[in-house]
Amino acid sequence: MSLDETLAVTTAQEDEEYLFAFKQNMISCVPLVLKATIELGILKLLFESSAQLSSTQIASRLSIKNPGAGGTIDRILRLLASFSFLSCTLTQDKAGRPERMYGLGPLSKYYVSEEGASMAPWLRLIFDEVSLRSWFYLKDAVIQGEGDPFKLVNDATLFDYTGTDPRYNNHFNNSMKCMSTVFMGKIMDTYHGFENAKTVVDVGGGVGECLKLILSKHPHLRGINFDLPHVVKNGLSYPGN
Ligand SMILES: C[S@@+](CC[C@H](N)C(=O)[O-])C[C@H]1O[C@@H](n2cnc3c(N)ncnc32)[C@H](O)[C@@H]1O
Incomplete structure (x- = not known):
């Protein structure tokens, strides 16, 4: 096939490939929508609610005055329900119109809180404006930089930059802490190398969550x-450390 030929989607296999390619284009919508849902306080509200809620009820309980909010919230939550972040039940409102009711789904427990095994801090870090900006310069980093788009944009490596931006530094350290809780816990179940050691040094140990578990x-x-x-100044303090 030449580049001048018009592309078409004709065979069943091309259907599959086309849909897969389409999903790759749209994939960033899901975490960005999830982030907005957390920031709006919707996941926390659903967690605290004993019953499923409609988008109109959610807008009202969050005291959002914008009259169009219910419709937008419904579209947001429909997307999250289709990715199993939320549960969704189709019912009817008082006027007999179809109405979707939303509750927490299997995946949302990882995003409700900010502590422990929560994924919320990590999501916030990856989709923070500071983190996202670098992606727009990946091509430039290949062509003219040292291959590190973060350095090209910020004129500093990631770990030098965190020393200059306390907000981003906190985000970074907290998200590392939450991820480490899970991974280190799993490693500790099977790794026995610490039993005969006397001292453990965690190099690049962040705020010390892994060391605390060990x-x-x-x-x-x-x-x-x-x-x-700038990382250890917010570090954890506990016996043996
Ligand atoms: C990917 S994070 C991992 C944090 C931690 N190990 C955890 O799992 O939560 C890498 C860590 O290395 C630290 N780091 C980077 N350069 C360093 C250096 N030159 N000396 C000491 N620590 C450094 C960063 O500040 C950061 O906390």
């Missing part, structure tokens, strides 16, 4: 958490 399971250890000054 020391809580192996209290005989002495732990040293090594990281940059």
